[in-house]
Every structure is written in C-alpha cells, then in structure tokens.
Amino acid sequence: MSIAEHPPAAGGHRPGRSDLPLEPEMHPLVEHKHDLVSVGDAIGSVVLNGRHPRGWWIGFLAGFALLQVLAVSVCWLFYMGVGIWGINVPTAWGFAIINFVWWIGIGHAGTLISAILLLLHQKWRTSINRFSEAMTIFAVMCAGLFPLLHMGRPWFFYWLYPLPNVAGVYPQFRSPLTWDVFAVTTYFTVSLVFWYIGLVPDLAALRDQAGKRWQRVFYGLLSLGWRGSAIHWRRYEKVYLLLGGLSTPLVLSVHTVVSFDFAVAIVPLWHATIFPPFFVAGAIYSGFAMVVALAIPVRKWYHLEDFFTDHHLDICGKVMLATGFLVTYGYFSEFWMAWYGHSLYEWGTTIERMFGPYGWSYWCLIFFNCAFPLTFLWSKRVRRSPFWLELICLSALIGMWFERYVIVVTLTRDQLPSSWGRYSPTIWDYATMFGSLGLFLFLFFLFLRYLPMISITEMRELLPKKQGGGGGHSIMENAP
Amino acid sequence: MTPSPATPVGHPHGGAHHAADDEPKLFGLLAEFPDADALVVATRKARAEGYTLMDTHTPYPVGDAADALGFPKSEMGVVMFIGGLTGACAGFLMQYWDNSYGYSLNIGGRPYLSWPSFIPITFEMMVLTASLSGLFGLMALCGLPRLHHPLFNSKTFDRASRDRFFLSLEAADPKFDLGRAKAFLQGLNPSSPVEEVFE
Numbered sequence: 001m002s003i004a005e006h007p008p009a010a011g012g013h014r015p016g017r018s019d020l021p022l023e024p025e026m027h028p029l030v031e032h033k034h035d036l037v038s039v040g041d042a043i044g045s046v047v048l049n050g051r052h053p054r055g056w057w058i059g060f061l062a063g064f065a066l067l068q069v070l071a072v073s074v075c076w077l078f079y080m081g082v083g084i085w086g087i088n089v090p091t092a093w094g095f096a097i098i099n100f101v102w103w104i105g106i107g108h109a110g111t112l113i114s115a116i117l118l119l120l121h122q123k124w125r126t127s128i129n130r131f132s133e134a135m136t137i138f139a140v141m142c143a144g145l146f147p148l149l150h151m152g153r154p155w156f157f158y159w160l161y162p163l164p165n166v167a168g169v170y171p172q173f174r175s176p177l178t179w180d181v182f183a184v185t186t187y188f189t190v191s192l193v194f195w196y197i198g199l200v201p202d203l204a205a206l207r208d209q210a211g212k213r214w215q216r217v218f219y220g221l222l223s224l225g226w227r228g229s230a231i232h233w234r235r236y237e238k239v240y241l242l243l244g245g246l247s248t249p250l251v252l253s254v255h256t257v258v259s260f261d262f263a264v265a266i267v268p269l270w271h272a273t274i275f276p277p278f279f280v281a282g283a284i285y286s287g288f289a290m291v292v293a294l295a296i297p298v299r300k301w302y303h304l305e306d307f308f309t310d311h312h313l314d315i316c317g318k319v320m321l322a323t324g325f326l327v328t329y330g331y332f333s334e335f336w337m338a339w340y341g342h343s344l345y346e347w348g349t350t351i352e353r354m355f356g357p358y359g360w361s362y363w364c365l366i367f368f369n370c371a372f373p374l375t376f377l378w379s380k381r382v383r384r385s386p387f388w389l390e391l392i393c394l395s396a397l398i399g400m401w402f403e404r405y406v407i408v409v410t411l412t413r414d415q416l417p418s419s420w421g422r423y424s425p426t427i428w429d430y431a432t433m434f435g436s437l438g439l440f441l442f443l444f445f446l447f448l449r450y451l452p453m454i455s456i457t458e459m460r461e462l463l464p465k466k467q468g469g470g471g472g473h474s475i476m477e478n479a480p
Numbered sequence: 481m482t483p484s485p486a487t488p489v490g491h492p493h494g495g496a497h498h499a500a501d502d503e504p505k506l507f508g509l510l511a512e513f514p515d516a517d518a519l520v521v522a523t524r525k526a527r528a529e530g531y532t533l534m535d536t537h538t539p540y541p542v543g544d545a546a547d548a549l550g551f552p553k554s555e556m557g558v559v560m561f562i563g564g565l566t567g568a569c570a571g572f573l574m575q576y577w578d579n580s581y582g583y584s585l586n587i588g589g590r591p592y593l594s595w596p597s598f599i600p601i602t603f604e605m606m607v608l609t610a611s612l613s614g615l616f617g618l619m620a621l622c623g624l625p626r627l628h629h630p631l632f633n634s635k636t637f638d639r640a641s642r643d644r645f646f647l648s649l650e651a652a653d654p655k656f657d658l659g660r661a662k663a664f665l666q667g668l669n670p671s672s673p674v675e676e677v678f679e
Contacts (some may be wrong), residue, residue, distance in 0.1 A: 036539060036643035168585040173575040174590065174597035181602075186604040190611045197615060201641070205539065208638035224625035227632070228640045231551045232622045233541035237612040238556040246564075250607045257600055334575055460540045468515060468643060470540050 001314035034306065036468040043452050046302050049305075052449065056300035060445040066438020073431040074149065082152050083430040091411045096150035098355065098404040099433050102286070103143035103440075105279070108251050109287020110136025111191060113414060114198075115247035123362070124315055126458040130202075132291045133195040134201040134451070138443040140188045140291070142436040147180075147257045176260035183257040190250060194243045197236070200226050201457045255280045262407060267414055269334060270407070278330030280436045285369075286400035287321040292316045293393035296386045298448065307454050310384045319382030320396065321374065327403075328370045345415045352413045353406060357422065361411055362406050369386075369399025375415050504678035507630035508533075508650040510637065511670040516542045519645035522668040523548035526647065529664060533653035537631070537640035541555025545645075556617060563613025564606045573596055579672055630679045636672065648677070 087094035110132035117125035203223035259279035262270040299308040338346040382388045463469020513519040536545040539637045580592035
C-alpha cells in the first residue's frame with residue numbers, strides 16, 4: 001500500500017509551511033489514508049469497545065494458568081525454603097540469576113526503542129514504543145521477582161536498601177550486588193515514569209472518546225485532567241525528551257551493572273572486560289526478539305498492520321542482525337582471549353564449556369542464538385515474513401536464555417577440581433521460570449485490554465499535514 | 481448567530497450545574513479551529529490584540545502555538561537538572577557517610593572514601609531523582625492532577641483530544657469584554673460558532 005504523503009508529482013519536495021529540513025522517507029510509517037479521527041478510533045476502539053479476538057483470550061488464559069503455577073511454586077518455596085530448587089554449592093545461583101538476567105535483558109529493548117531511538121529521530125519507533133515500554137515494565141517485574149525469591153527470607157528484602165536499622169547489617173556499597181539493587185530499582189521507577197508520562201495524553205483522548213461512564217471515570221482519573229494546553233505540551237515534551245536522554249545511559253548502566261555481578265568475580269571466563277558491552281548487546285537482541293515475537297500475533301489479531309507495517313518488521317530484523325553479530329563477537333572474543341591469554345584456567349574452562357558435561361547447552365546457544373537467526377536474517381524476504389521472523393525471534397529468546405545458563409553453569413568447574421560439582425534444576429525451578437512467563441503474559445494481555453498499545457498522540461504527529469497531523473514532527477522538534 | 485445557550489446545560493464530564501446556584505460565572509470563550517495552522521494564526525492575532533490570559537488546546541503538541549502564547553521555553557530543564565544534581569550529591573554523600581561514619585565497613589583494607597566504587601550508585605540516584613523531579617515538577621507546574629476544569633463544561637471540548645484545535649480566552653483577562661472578545665474571535669474564522677464556557 002502506498003501513502004499519499006509523497007505523491008509522485010511532488011518530486012520529493014514536500015509542500016507546506018514546515019520550516020524543517022525535508023527528509024526523504026522511503027517507506028510510509030502509517031499505511032492507508034488515516035486522519036486524526038481514524039487513528040484515534042483504530043487504536044482506541046481496541047480498548048474502549050471491548051470485543052477481543054480469540055487470540056487475546058488464548059494468550060490471557062495461558063498467562064493466567066501459568067500465573068497459578070507461579071503462585072503454587074512461590075507458596076511452596078516460602079513454606080520449604082530455597083532447598084526446593086536445584087541450587088547448592090558450587091552453583092548457588094542457578095535458575096534465579098539466569099532468569100533474572102534474561103528478563104532484565106528483555107526489558108532493555110523497550111527502553112532502547114523509546115529512548116535511544118527517540119534521540120536518534122527514528123520515527124518508526126512510534127508504532128512500537130508504547131507496547132515495548134509496557135513489555136519493559138512487566139519484564140523488570142519478572143526479573144525482580146527472582147532475586148527476591150532467591151533471598152530465602154524475602155520478607156527482609158528491605159535490608160537491601162540503606163535504611164536505618166538495628167539489625168547490625170548494612171549494604172556494602174563497593175559490591176556490584178548493591179549496585180544492582182539501585183540500578184534495577186531506578187530502572188523500574190524511571191521506566192514506569194517514562195511510560196506513564198507518555199500515556200497521559202492518550203488517556204485523555206480515551207476519556208473523551210469513551211462511551212461508558214466507568215471508562216470516562218477510569219481514564220479521566222488516570223489522565224490527571226490533561227486538557228492539551230500548549231504550555232503543558234511544551235513542558236511535557238521537554239520532560240519526555242530529557243527522560244529519553246536520562247534513560248539512554250541508564251539502560252546501558254543497568255546491564256553493565258548486571259554484567260558486573262559476574263565480571264567482578266574471579267571465576268574463569270567471567271572475569272572479562274568484554275562483559276558489559278556483550279551483555280548490553282545481548283539484552284537488546286533478546287529484547288527486540290520479544291518485541292517482535294509479541295507484535296506479530298498482536299497486530300494480526302487487532303488488525304493493526306496499518307501502524308506496525310512489514311517495514312517495521314524489516315527494521316527490527318536488521319537491529320537483531322546487528323546485535324546478534326555483536327553477541328557472536330562476544331562469544332568469539334571469550335574463546336580468543338582464553339586461547340591467546342595462555343591462562344590454564346581460562347582455556348580449561350573454555351574446553352569444559354564446549355565439551356564438558358554441559359557442552360550440549362553451549363551448542364544449543366550457538367545454534368539458537370547465532371547459527372539459525374544470523375543465517376536467515378540476511379534475507380529481506382525472511383525479515384518481512386511474519387512467520388519466519390516469529391520463528392527467528394523465538395529462537396533468539398531461547399538462545400539468550402541458554403547464554404545465561406552457560407555462564408552460570410561455569411560455576412560447576414572452576415580453578416580447583418576438588419570443588420567441582422554438578423547442577424541440575426528441579427521441577428520447582430522450571431515451575432517458577434514458566435510461572436514468571438505467566439506473570440508476564442498475564443500483565444501484558446491486561447495491558448492490551450485496558451491501555452492503548454500504540455501511542456495515539458505520536459501517531460497523530462506522524463501523519464502528514466494535509467491529513468491533519470503534525471507532518472512527522474517528533475518530540476525532539478518542539479521541545480526547547 | 482448567537483449560538484451558545486445563555487444557561488449551561490449538562491455536559492458529559494460530570495453533572496449539570498445546580499439550578500439553585502447563583503448565576504453561573506463566565507470562565508471564558510472557546511473558539512474551535514480545523515487545523516493547527518489556523519490555530520497558530522489565530523493565537524498570534526489574539527496576542528497582538530493584547531489578550532494575555534489565553535490558552536490553546538490541541539490533540540498533539542503544536543510548538544508554534546506555545547511560541548504564539550509567549551511561552552518559548554519551558555522550565556523543566558532547570559527543574560530536572562537541580563533534581564538530578566541533588567540526587568547525585570545525596571547519593572554520593574550517603575555512601576560516603578554510611579560506609580565511613582554511620583556504619584564503617586573495612587572491605588579488604590580499602591579506604592573508606594573509595595569513590596570509584598561509589599559512582600554507579602551516584603549515577604543511578606541522579607537518574608532517579610532527575611526523573612522523579614521531572615514527573616512531579618511537570619504536574620506541579622501544570623497544576624495537575626485536577627479533577628475538573630471549567631473548559632470541560634464545554635460541549636465540544638472533548639474534540640481537543642481528537643481532531644480540533646481550540647483557543648480559549650479567559651474572562652479574567654483585564655482586556656476581556658464579552659461582546660468585543662466574542663466578535664474578535666468570531667472574526668478569526670473559527671470552524672464553529674464561538675462558545676461561552678461557564679465555571
């Protein structure tokens with residue numbers, strides 16, 4: 001489908017009063033001829049006229065069922081203690097940290113899309129930023145669950161914070177684990193603020209569009225009485241832009257700190273300076289995989305292909321291709337440094353990692369993360385095919401989970417053979433892991449049901465001027 | 481063409497005015513425009529005319545409208561900078577004081593003020609407080625949240641979040657005179673008759 005934004009007769013020159021430099025856009029970011037009303041209706045009606053496709057019910061009920069699995073396993077954990085998991089010396093972290101890092105990494109794509117792409121003027125982000133910010137918040141919730149459960153006595157979680165107490169214990173600010181507490185808390189709070197501020201004008205739009213009284217009250221309260229004042233908009237845009245600027249280093253710092261949890265230790269193959277960038281690239285890789293894996297079915301169920309176009313799939317595929325290669329370079333670098341560094345322990349652990357008792361997981365990682373996705377993502381036809389891209393995204397999600405698994409089971413074979421051991425997860429490890437997936441899906445499908453999954457306001461800004469929109473203005477351009 | 485009813489009627493955003501009330505107080509006038517450019521032109525004219533207490537209401541940000549209202553730059557940068565700086569200082573001092581005096585921890589003989597280890601938390605605290613001061617500063621400066629605003633009494637104002645661009649002139653403006661202001665707004669070619677909005 002083509003859009004009338006650049007009729008052939010215009011010769012690439014956009015008429016209108018816009019004093020901005022003209023930028024050629026190769027692909028339309030909004031398909032069909034939408035106007036301000038139709039954009040609001042297409043996105044808002046999903047929320048307001050609650051007829052939900054069968055896919056929504058399947059996803060929601062699957063999430064709800066898995067949430068019950070989480071509830072049972074958490075209750076059993078609180079009753080019995082962390083002994084129900086397969087953790088023990090030497091692998092005392094196990095699934096808890098694997099899932100923590102996996103979930104936090106998935107969350108990072110949301111911030112990347114909403115903040116970094118905002119600063120880079122990538123207007124295609126508009127279709128997916130709301131959606132992926134929501135994903136960030138739910139993923140960070142799932143991530144935060146694991147360290148809390150792993151604590152053994154989660155009701156003392158507030159000991160993590162430097163609160164005055166008489167317990168005789170206090171956070172040690174030189175430890176990456178304490179940094180992690182601050183990083184993840186900040187990350188969750190800032191993501192929530194960023195998401196909510198972005199939502200306020202849309203909630204006001206829903207308030208004014210709503211037919212039922214409870215909807216007007218619900219969205220009216222949430223929209224804080226927003227009335228679209230130009231002065232408010234100017235402040236709003238400035239805050240939004242600055243939050244983007246703050247979130248950009250924040251997202252890098254969070255996964256850097258997460259990688260420090262490993263890299264500061266002296267375990268062979270953990271103690272490496274490649275870890276921070278390698279972790280950040282992996283986070284973005286898995287995060288984009290999750291965004292696309294969710295977006296492909298959702299846009300089909302709700303008929304939102306006009307907003308989330310095949311062109312978007314193509315771009316996301318390219319981002320995954322780039323970050324996938326960064327991750328692959330990380331694996332190569334680990335291997336290379338172990339060999340070139342002539343460290344007995346590093347090289348020995350590398351061989352154990354590839355051919356030891358857990359060697360199968362290393363090759364799963366290489367297949368799911370590198371071999372399969374990075375072979376096919378080169379093809380534009382694959383990147384634009386929902387089916388194949390979905391398959392590749394699921395593969396990358398599995399692969400990134402195995403990456404953390406491989407890192408954590410390194411603990412089974414460290415420098416001293418007398419301290420070697422084995423690690424195997426129990427049914428409760430799996431129950432908690434899939435249960436957290438249930439929590440994520442449950443929250444995500446509730447979000448689809450009650451909040452606009454695409455930013456109505458930003459979509460309206462993106463519309464060409466003669467269709468009533470802002471002529472492709474983005475937040476940056478109005479915010480002195 | 482005297483379109484607006486002299487007495488306000490019920491509106492969709494919360495009950496009608498009580499009949500027992502005194503004469504409803506005029507909040508101001510509301511003019512509706514079909515697109516952002518028309519609104520900006522009208523706002524400039526209204527400002528040139530000498531009106532100061534006015535506002536525009538649009539479904540998406542229109543930077544030129546804020547300029548035309550005489551609000552070229554927002555205060556949020558300063559607010560968030562001060563918030564962030566406060567958080568960074570507080571975060572650093574918290575770590576220094578806690579680990580040196582409040583609860584001294586000797587970790588491998590490192591100095592109490594081992595400042596490089598304190599940078600990550602200082603940074604996170606900076607981001608946290610800057611963001612929260614952005615959120616709360618935005619709400620405080622905009623006077624939000626508020627449950628009601630006289631403009632919501634208007635019957636057409638719900639389109640301000642949809643597809644119309646509004647200019648409102650407040651009756652509290654020293655230059656405001658109902659007859660003249662109404663004629664002035666009507667002369668700006670609004671897409672529907674100028675509406676009187678009551679508090």
